[in-house]
Amino acid sequence: MATKRTGGDVDVARTASLFADPARVRVLMALTDGRSLAASVLAMEAGLSAQGVSSHLAKLRDAGLVTAEKSGRHRFYRLSGPRVAELIESLASFSPVTEPVRSLKAGTRAEALRRARTCYDHLAGRLGVAVTTALLDRGALVSLDGVPTTVRRDGDRISSPLQGHPYALGPEARPVFAKLGVDVDEVTAARRPPLKFCLDWSEQRHHLAGGLGAALADAVRHAGWVQRRQEGHRALRVTEDGARRFKDLLGVELS
Numbered sequence: 001m002a003t004k005r006t007g008g009d010v011d012v013a014r015t016a017s018l019f020a021d022p023a024r025v026r027v028l029m030a031l032t033d034g035r036s037l038a039a040s041v042l043a044m045e046a047g048l049s050a051q052g053v054s055s056h057l058a059k060l061r062d063a064g065l066v067t068a069e070k071s072g073r074h075r076f077y078r079l080s081g082p083r084v085a086e087l088i089e090s091l092a093s094f095s096p097v098t099e100p101v102r103s104l105k106a107g108t109r110a111e112a113l114r115r116a117r118t119c120y121d122h123l124a125g126r127l128g129v130a131v132t133t134a135l136l137d138r139g140a141l142v143s144l145d146g147v148p149t150t151v152r153r154d155g156d157r158i159s160s161p162l163q164g165h166p167y168a169l170g171p172e173a174r175p176v177f178a179k180l181g182v183d184v185d186e187v188t189a190a191r192r193p194p195l196k197f198c199l200d201w202s203e204q205r206h207h208l209a210g211g212l213g214a215a216l217a218d219a220v221r222h223a224g225w226v227q228r229r230q231e232g233h234r235a236l237r238v239t240e241d242g243a244r245r246f247k248d249l250l251g252v253e254l255s
Contacts (some may be wrong), residue, residue: 018063019091023048024056028065032085033234034121036069036076082209085120086161086198093159093201112235114202115254116226119234122213123220127238127246127254129203131216134250139172141208150206152199159201161209167195177212179249181219187211 019025023046030037030045037045043053057077060066067080079085116127123131133150135141145166147153156162174184188194188211196210208216220226225242229235238246238254246252 015063018059018065021056023052024060027053027056027060028079028084028088031066031077031079032088032120033118034078034082034085036078038074038076042077079120082120082161086159089119089159089198089201090157112229112237116236116238117234118217118236119198119200119207119209122207122209122217123226123236124198124200124207125202125236127226127236127252128207129200129205130252130254131246131250132197132206132208134252135176135208136167136170138176138250139170140176141167141173142170144168152204152206156199156206158199158204160199162197162199162206165195165197165206167197167206169195177216180216181223182212182215184212187215 019028026046027042027048030042039050039053039057042048042057043050046053046056048056057066057068061068064080065084066077068075068077070076114125116123117125119128122128129150132141136143136148136150143149143166145153147166153166169184169188177184184194190211192211192214194211195208196213197206198209199205200207207213220242223242223245224239225245226236226238229237243254246254
């Protein structure tokens with residue numbers, strides 16, 4: 001049975017067609033770290049002319065996948081919300097590699113994404129999963145379904161937000177998050193849900209998202225524990241100080 005919305009059937013094919021153009025997908029991928037980027041930057045990311053990227057952005061705006069904000073003489077674009085990033089991550093998990101890794105540079109880049117990256121505005125990859133596991137081990141999070149780990153549960157979809165996550169804040173949430181630079185009370189008082197979780201596409205385990213996930217990612221970036229490996233890409237590099245802090249505060253050891 002077709003899914004219904006007010007006014008008629010959902011046109012899935014129209015939305016899906018937006019992902020059929022490689023250049024347009026590169027535009028979307030450049031925005032999956034949650035930042036707002038100028039059209040000129042997106043043109044460079046996608047290898048397009050100014051006119052070409054404007055055409056793609058217009059289609060993406062019409063479909064509600066991106067939004068635009070004018071600042072001075074420039075217009076900056078960003079994904080319309082985390083659900084768009086989740087959709088892109090989900091498609092990536094089903095997509096073939098366009099060409100095999102044939103060089104050390106390409107292999108290192110792929111490994112870097114698996115090691116540590118951003119997923120919209122929160123930590124993902126091995127780092128994101130390890131931090132979430134440590135929060136669970138230290139009582140900052142507690143399991144509600146009797147499974148004391150971040151392992152994938154039956155029904156969890158790869159690279160997707162969990163529809164009903166099995167975690168709650170634990171008795172040690174405030175002191176543990178405080179050591180990481182996050183005020184739990186401030187985050188929970190905001191309108192955004194503090195706790196959400198995704199099934200990480202590369203690790204196939206849960207990582208923290210939501211308000212607390214975003215606040216944690218902001219805190220470790222501002223503290224200099226992680227840095228972007230390259231402007232415009234999601235891969236993160238854990239600094240020497242960050243590696244020490246993650247180990248001392250959470251017991252997370254990163255090679």
